[in-house]
Amino acid sequence: MRLRNKPWATEYIEAHPDVIIPNPEDYKGKWHEVFGNPNPVHIEVGTGKGQFVLGMAKQNPDINYIGIELFDSVIVSALERVVEAEKPANLRLLKVNGAKLQEYFTKNDVSRVYLNFSDPWPKKRHAKRRLTHEGFLKLYESILIDKGEIHFKTDNRGLFEYSLVSMNHYGMRLNYVSLDLHAEMPEDNIMTEYEEKFSAKGQPIYRLECQFTA
Ligand code: SAM
Numbered sequence: 424m425r426l427r428n429k430p431w432a433t434e435y436i437e438a439h440p441d442v443i444i445p446n447p448e449d450y451k452g453k454w455h456e457v458f459g460n461p462n463p464v465h466i467e468v469g470t471g472k473g474q475f476v477l478g479m480a481k482q483n484p485d486i487n488y489i490g491i492e493l494f495d496s497v498i499v500s501a502l503e504r505v506v507e508a509e510k511p512a513n514l515r516l517l518k519v520n521g522a523k524l525q526e527y528f529t530k531n532d533v534s535r536v537y538l539n540f541s542d543p544w545p546k547k548r549h550a551k552r553r554l555t556h557e558g559f560l561k562l563y564e565s566i567l568i569d570k571g572e573i574h575f576k577t578d579n580r581g582l583f584e585y586s587l588v589s590m591n592h593y594g595m596r597l598n599y600v601s602l603d604l605h606a607e608m609p610e611d612n613i614m615t616e617y618e619e620k621f622s623a624k625g626q627p628i629y630r631l632e633c634q635f636t637a
Contacts, residue, residue, distance in 0.1 A: 444517055
């Protein structure tokens with residue numbers, strides 16, 4: 424993701440605390456208070472400019488969505504989209520580090536984690552930074568419901584192969600694997616920005632759905 428300096432981003436973010444929650448640690452264990460209903464919460468880690476999480480929120484009004492993104496200059500584009508879409512009631516954004524999810528969520532807060540086109544960190548010495556590394560799987564398990572799910576899409580074959588092995592070693596159950604999602608193109612597939620970019624170049628999109636066994 425190319426980062427552009429946007430000096431107005433912080434002010435714009437602060438002006439929309441109803442979308443980008445400024446104090447997410449206060450809602451640990453009580454996200455239903457934010458949404459005003461007990462519906463399941465699905466999070467996307469590394470939400471980028473928000474096309475996927477906004478599309479999902481519009482498609483599934485009975486699910487609550489939280490898009491998590493590290494950078495002001497990126498999440499502000501997601502925020503602009505959400506404002507333009509008149510702030511769906513079942514969608515919030517968090518400008519936090521996905522490596523610190525335990526500060527904001529506790530066991531059973533989340534029913535599903537989405538990872539879309541996560542940074543591949545191809546060097547072996549950076550493996551721990553991959554969002555499907557064992558350390559991250561442990562983190563997701565600690566905030567998910569029992570048998571909670573991870574849904575993962577990528578164009579990066581190396582990261583996909585690594586993730587399959589990582590999830591298998593962790594003892595997760597694979598429910599779905601596609602080596603060419605767009606050949607099947609499920610009707611309900613919401614494309615991310617990266618997915619549009621890579622599929623336009625003719626690259627296959629890999630996808631998996633997996634589940635913790637406890
Ligand atoms: N998911 C989007 C898509 O498919 O179009 C964006 C993909 S982009 C390659 C990866 C995004 O993940 C970037 O916006 C990056 O800032 C974000 N990211 C990477 N590590 C993160 C972390 N630890 N916590 C939150 N966001 C992270």
